[in-house]
Every structure is written in structure tokens, then in C-alpha cells.
Amino acid sequence: MKRTNMPAQEFPLAPLRRIAWLTLILPAVAVVIGTLLLPQKQATPAPAWLVTPFFIALLMTGLLLALRRRRIAIEGRELVVAATLYTKRVSIDALDLGKARIVDLAEHTEYKPMLKTNGYALPGFSAGHFRLRNRAKAFCLLTRRERVLLLPRRDGKLILLSPERPQELLSQLRGLAAAIVPH
Template identity: 55%
Template structure:
């Protein structure tokens, strides 16, 4: 539950292509592989195995879609809290180098694009968790697009890359905190 001093900043909506890709990867692909194994087998599959596979696919789908929905940016008690899919990152505002923070397009500032996923969750159009950027710096990301990304350097050399609906409002609130 949010404290009375907490302020939430809405995350930019997911791009329309994310949902069909998530469904393709979690329902269509596993079912196609299962069907190929079942119908390509010389033995008749057990009905229980088919039901267990179907249940597994449905649970996987529910988990993936639930994680796509877990996106939150909150400023509370001098702490920036970012919930992104399976991950939550808490950073004291004092640990951020706000003088060098910027709002940029990752299409133009390609050095800040997430490259290697070290412990993250990603689909085309959605990236959450821990990544190495193209400039090799560490970053925690909650990205729903490449445009208007709030790039927050931390004093330890790592970055927070966020996609709030209104990045300037979040940056102003961080500076005011």
C-alpha cells in the first residue's frame, strides 16, 4: 500500500505489437511444438499428458501477461521505486545524478539502448529488469518504447532507463525531492 507521501507516475502504454507477440510466444508456439511432438509420435499420447500440457501453456500465458501488466513508477519518502515485470528496483533519490539526467530517444542516443540482458524480461517493445547498455554500463530498465526515455544516471555509474507517460514531470519531481 502506498504511503501518504507516495506519488505515482503512470508508465507509458505498451506498443500495440507487444500483446500479439506475447500471445504468440506463450500460446501458439508451445501448442504448435506440443502438437508436433504428439502427432509426430508413433505412440498414442495419454489424455492426461495432453491436459497437463494445455494447463501448463495456460499458466505460462497467465504469468507472462500478468508480468506485462506489472509496471509502476513511484516516488515515496525520498525513494524512487520501479516495479517492472518480475523485478523491483528501489533507488534513493540522493543516489541519482540528476544534473546529468536527460529525456532522449534511444533511436538517437543508441549508446543507451539495452543490449545484453543480464537478468531481465523482454519482448519487442518491452524491456524490464537488468541489462547491459550498448555503452557497456549497467542499467535497470522499464521501457515500453524507444522515444521519450528518462535516462537517470546513478552515482555508482549505473543507469535507470524509464518510460513514464510524462518523463519531464517525473524528472521535475525527482529534482524537487
């Protein structure tokens, strides 16, 4: 698909809940403290109290950087979703916007991500490819479970997003879909 040089229109995401950050940080801190408190019985070239915090810090840095990579944008006639390690580009024409809607996943549990097939998930955060409770395939970028923008694709797959203002994104997509594209 031909990409235009038009500037991207960004749509901010709903804020990530504190529980997602704490889920990453607290276990790492516990492991480091546990390593420091373990008695050292034998001399090794690199003691565990030195090596373990280094590797945990390295792992945590990678996970935190991935968690920070979240973006929803419209570039030309494409919806672009960057979700941690994953990026999904979908032509607006491939979306079935007549069936798109804003849902609360507590009420519409059939759309809750159930099985992570290739994604990144923490409590309160889902990014990447999932199977939903209704067994449909979906690409998700969820930072909250209420006011989720459900975008069906014409191939039967779904996109679930948590923009801060889902109605604004949906209106913009519908406006672009309705616009006649000159050839």
C-alpha cells in the first residue's frame, strides 16, 4: 500500500493503570532483595549479589521500554497501532466501520482477551495478538476495559483499542472512509 507524506494524526491512549507498572517493578525488587539476603556459601568469579541485580535491571529496562511504546495514529488512509513490540497497519477500507462501536468489556465479556497468542499482557494492560472469549482473533492495545473501541475488520478479525476519546477516533475513521479518494 502506498504511504503518503501527510502528517500522522495522533490519538492519545487512556492512561495506563498503576497496577501494570507495579506488576513489573515489585517482583524485580523482591528478587534483588532476596538475592542480597541469601548467604553466600562458596566463592565464585562473579557473586550472585552482583550479577543478579544487573540482569534483572537489564530485563526490567527492556520490559519497561516496551511498555512505553504505545501509539494510535491515522497516517494517510491507514490506522497505525504501535503496541509494545508489535505494530499493526490497517487500511481504513479494510475496517467494517458500520459495525464499529464502543463497548465496556465488563458488560460484553465475549470481547475480553482470553488467550495471548503473540502479545504482552499485564494486569490492566494487553498489547498484541489475542484470542477473545468468543474465540475471535484480535489485535489489542488496551489500557482500560471500559470505553473500548471495537473495530471489526472485513476479514473477520477485530481490533480493540483504548483511546482516551474513542468517539473522536471512530468519527475520524468514519469520516475518512466516507471521503471519496481521487485516483
